Amino acid sequence: xxxxxCRGPAIIDIxxxxxxxxxxxxxxxxxxxxxxxxxxxxxxxxxxxxxVAVSGGKDSLAIWxxxxxxxYDADGLYIGLGIGEYSDTSRxxxxxxxxxxxxxxxxxxIPSTFGFDIPNGSRAAKRVPCSACGLSKRxxxxxxxxxxxxxxxxxxxxxxxxxxxxxxNTLHWHTEYLGRQLPxxxxxxGFPKKxxxxxxxxxxxxxxxxxxxxxxYFVDECPMAAGNKHLSYKNALNEIEAMSPGAKxxxxxxxxxxxxxxxxxxxxxxxxxxxxCASCGAPTTSEICAFCRLVDRAGGQLPDRTGVTAVPVDLGxxxxxxxQ
Amino acid sequence: xxxxxxxxxPRRDLxxxxxxxxxxxxxxxxxxxxxVLVVRDGELVPGDESLSDDDNIEIRPVxxxxxx
Numbered sequence: 457x458x459x460x461x462c463r464g465p466a467i468i469d470i471x472x473x474x475x476x477x478x479x480x481x482x483x484x485x486x487x488x489x490x491x492x493x494x495x496x497x498x499x500x501x502x503x504x505x506x507x508v509a510v511s512g513g514k515d516s517l518a519i520w521x522x523x524x525x526x527x528y529d530a531d532g533l534y535i536g537l538g539i540g541e542y543s544d545t546s547r548x549x550x551x552x553x554x555x556x557x558x559x560x561x562x563x564x565x566i567p568s569t570f571g572f573d574i575p576n577g578s579r580a581a582k583r584v585p586c587s588a589c590g591l592s593k594r595x596x597x598x599x600x601x602x603x604x605x606x607x608x609x610x611x612x613x614x615x616x617x618x619x620x621x622x623x624x625n626t627l628h629w630h631t632e633y634l635g636r637q638l639p640x641x642x643x644x645x646g647f648p649k650k651x652x653x654x655x656x657x658x659x660x661x662x663x664x665x666x667x668x669x670x671x672x673y674f675v676d677e678c679p680m681a682a683g684n685k686h687l688s689y690k691n692a693l694n695e696i697e698a699m700s701p702g703a704k705x706x707x708x709x710x711x712x713x714x715x716x717x718x719x720x721x722x723x724x725x726x727x728x729x730x731x732x733c734a735s736c737g738a739p740t741t742s743e744i745c746a747f748c749r750l751v752d753r754a755g756g757q758l759p760d761r762t763g764v765t766a767v768p769v770d771l772g773x774x775x776x777x778x779x780q
Numbered sequence: 781x782x783x784x785x786x787x788x789x790p791r792r793d794l795x796x797x798x799x800x801x802x803x804x805x806x807x808x809x810x811x812x813x814x815x816v817l818v819v820r821d822g823e824l825v826p827g828d829e830s831l832s833d834d835d836n837i838e839i840r841p842v843x844x845x846x847x848x
Contacts, residue, residue: 457826457827457828465826466826467823467824467825467826468817468824468826469826469827476826479824513844514842514844515844616843658814659842659843659844660814660815660816660817660842662842663817663840663842664817664824664842667817667819667822667823667824667840668824670822675788675840675841676788676789677789677841677843677844678844681844687843690815690843691812691815691843694812694814694815694843695812697814698812698813698814
């Protein structure tokens with residue numbers, strides 16, 4: 457196998473591009489794809505204040521590293537989920553990376569701040585663990601970005617993530633979600649702008665990027681995720697990809713080019729009627745937002761506003777409403 | 781000495797007779813090339829490379845995801 461750029465020995469093949477790359481030109485390829493996503497979808501500019509959601513896994517550490525390499529100034533945000541040893545270890549990977557690169561990592565710990573953890577809390581609230589986890593992370597990402605004064609919240613969703621979510625939403629015709637499945641969600645009241653700069657890279661490439669760059673990431677899968685539908689969709693799509701390289705890219709980017717606009721109206725209807733949560737002030741269509749209801753059902757408690765543990769940003773009250 | 785292979789989720793070790801190419805090894809283990817990377821001494825090993833006895837490799841899964 458020879459590198460498509462320099463004809464030297466290749467270390468990785470990317471079949472959907474019909475190309476092989478040596479280490480140096482593979483890193484260049486990753487830079488090129490991320491820069492293209494940022495520019496094509498007008499994600500952010502070098503003057504924007506960026507916050508990266510960091511888990512200690514390959515995707516979040518890869519995008520943080522790529523952004524720093526490309527000259528962006530980005531802080532990280534780690535959410536402690538209380539999933540036993542898994543959370544302890546993932547936190548160590550996130551912290552170690554931040555320390556190595558002298559970057560700022562903000563931490564929000566759910567058990568010590570809200571009095572519940574994802575395994576026990578989801579059980580008490582009668583929710584699937586991945587559902588309670590996703591709901592909590594989205595709420596806390598939004599809150600930290602808004603209160604920290606960040607212009608953009610960045611997540612490490614890659615091409616495989618987006619294709620798998622699209623696959624699931626299409627299988628079940630969740631049309632209200634299809635209209636929101638975009639690489640950029642603009643800011644609106646109570647929500648930060650959210651972007652996904654890894655959408656042009658498959659997760660095999662983000663893992664390879666970390667290995668080539670010597671980034672130590674947490675390889676193990678979350679014990680709560682075993683057997684979930686998202687992983688089964690990814691496996692199904694990889695079977696198709698193996699037979700038809702480029703299928704995932706074609707599926708997702710074809711959707712963006714030709715179909716996403718058809719679902720915009722339904723997605724916008726779904727956003728109407730938002731008010732402030734009477735408990736925390738977050739945007740919600742109910743009196744109490746889904747996160748505060750989860751905290752209540754999980755047996756936790758909302759912290760006094762002065763006790764919110766996101767550091768070092770000042771989490772002053774910027775939303776309407778109040779925490780009781 | 782056969783090729784030593786470490787697998788994840790669950791973590792386990794195998795021994796396979798060499799020589800064998802990465803592509804053939806993955807096929808023999810019924811693993812999808814889109815879902816794994818092969819690592820030796822911290823470096824990626826390309827699919828066409830032949831492993832010989834005494835090689836020590838890790839087959840690292842790349843699929844992740846639960847809550848989005």
